[in-house]
Amino acid sequence: MNPWVGFAAVAAVSVMTVVISVFGLRISRTTGDFYVASRTVRPWWNASAIGGEYLSAASFLGVAGLVLVSGVDGLWFPIGYTAGYLMLLLFVAAPMRRSGAYTVPDFAEARLASRPARGATSVLVIVVSWLYIVPQLHGASLTLRIATGLPSWVGAAVVTLVVCISVVAGGMRSITFAQAFQFWLKLTAIAVPVVFALLVLGNTGQPITAGGSVFEQAMNTAEDPSTYRNVSLTFSLLLGTLGLPHVLVRFYTNPDGGSARRTTLIVLALLGLFYLFPTIYGVLGRLYVPQLAASGASDATVLLLPGALVDGAAGTLLSALVIAGAFAAFLSTTSGLLVSSAGVISQDVFDGGVLGFRTGALVSAVIPFALALMTESLGLAGSVGLVFAFTASTIAPLLLLGIWWRGLTDAGAVAGMAAGGTLCGAAVLSAAVLDLPAGPAAELLAQPAAWTVPVAFSVMIIVSRLTPRRKPAAVSAILVRLHMPERSGRSGRSGRSDRSTSSRRNGG
Structure with a gap:
């Protein structure tokens, strides 16, 4: 591939992103603009933005790579990624918008009337955001290295700079x-x-695929996952989506709960359409670039397949388009994660105003960049899947019980998040460090969501039952607000509440 084609594609996406962002600066005036776009984003626009930030390196590059190396077992990822939004639609989207919060820690504090619960949630949101940014930077490094031949760190640096x-x-x-x-x-x-x-x-007259033989077990280069591994992975993807901070903050930008539900329905349609294509890349990759699986470069399937199938200038242009799309994936997801973590840092560490937000954004960019430089890239979809398992074991139980169970207490929430986060983190680190032989123990550690999520829920419920006096006095009023559909004029009262909250955070 001509490196100048790669340079042009990356430069075009980066410049367009900066230009659009500068346009946004012209109409960003208040704290509400910076945190939640003043809650004025309509469903189609918001759904497109959610699709932009949710379809990360794992979706654009990783899914095709998984299908290439694992065959049909790689399809669990796009199924889980999409179905996770159905869970959001059913259980979380509208209540989170009605909460009137700016961030997930805001919701925790309002629901549990507890600063310790807010602090624990803040730490988790920051950790999840930073861990999720690292695979995006790894994907950028891979893409720029393949497209231009530049050192890996340059790709991560470009994404970090543009997103900042x-x-x-x-x-x-x-x-x-x-x-x-x-x-x-x-x-x-x-x-x-x-x-x-x-x-x-x-047009060649040859079969595009050799029938069902494209998914023959003999073509798989990854070890065959067990039923437990597939179930645990799906479990983590379904529930993990509920706890992704950059996804949740998007629902605060809708005008009302009905808009939040409509946004989620549109997102489901957009995701279902998108995931058709990386799956096709993976299938074609098994036939036309199988050497990528053997060489450990499966994540490059989407980048290299067009050039391998189409010759000449057309193939070069198609490769440039793919590179541009891949870089857009890294930029959009990283920017969403940066906003969610910057909002939390601003409110809990700085003054909660625009300057604090910007400082938090810079901190949230520099630390993941350093982590990306110090670590090696794993399979993109696999590494993101582990972040989903962590959020499913921590933030997801808080949201589901906080929204749907009046008995949750701050002590129960903190204990459950601590138990789920500690067990999930320890399992993932143990799987990476111990290098256990294939077997039940290795699978329990490599995909821990099937047992860490039930533990987190159980601890939250048990500790809450043991501490009933710690339930907020206003829990009934809070739950009514979360579940009562908006009436005519409701959004106006919510807007006054939001402006009041913003004023308090800025010392007004």
Whole structure:
């Protein structure tokens, strides 16, 4: 691949992102603009932005790589990623919007009337955001190295710099415009090359695939996962989506709970459409670039397949489009994570205003960048899947019980999050350090969600039952607010409450 093509693709996406973000700066004036875009983002626009930030390196590059090395077992990831939004629609989306909070720690404090619960949730949100940013930077490093031949750290540095400019410029208001643009760029970038390649292959008169043989077990290069591993993975993806801070903060930007539900329905349709294409890349990759699986470069399938199937200038242009889409994925997801962690740091460490938000954003960019430089890239979808397991074991139980069970206490919430987070973190680290032989013990540690999530829920419930006097006095009123549909004029009262909250955070 001509390195100048890679340079041009990366530069075009980066410049467009900065330009759109600067436009967002022109209309970002208040704290509410920076945190939640003043809760004025309509469903289609918000759904596009959610698709932009949710479809990360794991979705754009990792899913195709998993299908390449694992066959049908790799399909659990796109199924789980999409179905997780159904869980959001059913259990979380509208109540979270009605809560009137800016961040997940805001919700924890309002629901449990507890500063310790807020502090524990803040730590978890920051940890999850930073851990999720690292795979995005690894994906950027891989993409820029393949596209241009530059050292790996350059890709991570470019993403960090561009995202810092975008987030610091205008916060949530600014990145909403950029992420919506990036989603449609990603969809175009992943769809057009594979459709073009299928047309080219179809004109050869040869079968595009050899029937069902494309999924023969003999073609798999990864070890065959057990039923437990698939169940635990699906469990973590379904519940882990509920706890992703950059996804949750998006529902605070809707005008009301009904808009939040409509947004989620649109997101489900957009995700279902998008995930068709990386799956096709994985299938074609097993036939036309199987050497990528053997060489451990399966995550590069989406980047290299168009050039392998289409010759000449057309193949070069298609490769450039894919590179642009991949970089858009890294930028959009990283910017969403940066906004969620910056909001928490600003409120809990600084003064909660715009300057504190911008400082928090810079801190949240530098630390993951350093971590990315000190670590090696694992399989992108696999590493992101472990973050899902962690959020499923910590933040997801807090949200589900906090929204749907009046008996939750702050002591129960903190104990459950501590138990789930400690067990999940210890399991993942043990699997990485101990290098256990294949077997039940290795699988329990490598995919811990099936047992850490029930432990987290159980501890929350048991400790809450043992501390009934710690239930907030206003718990009934809080639950009514979370579950009562908005009436005409309700949004106006919510807006006054939000402005009041913003005023208090700024010393007003």
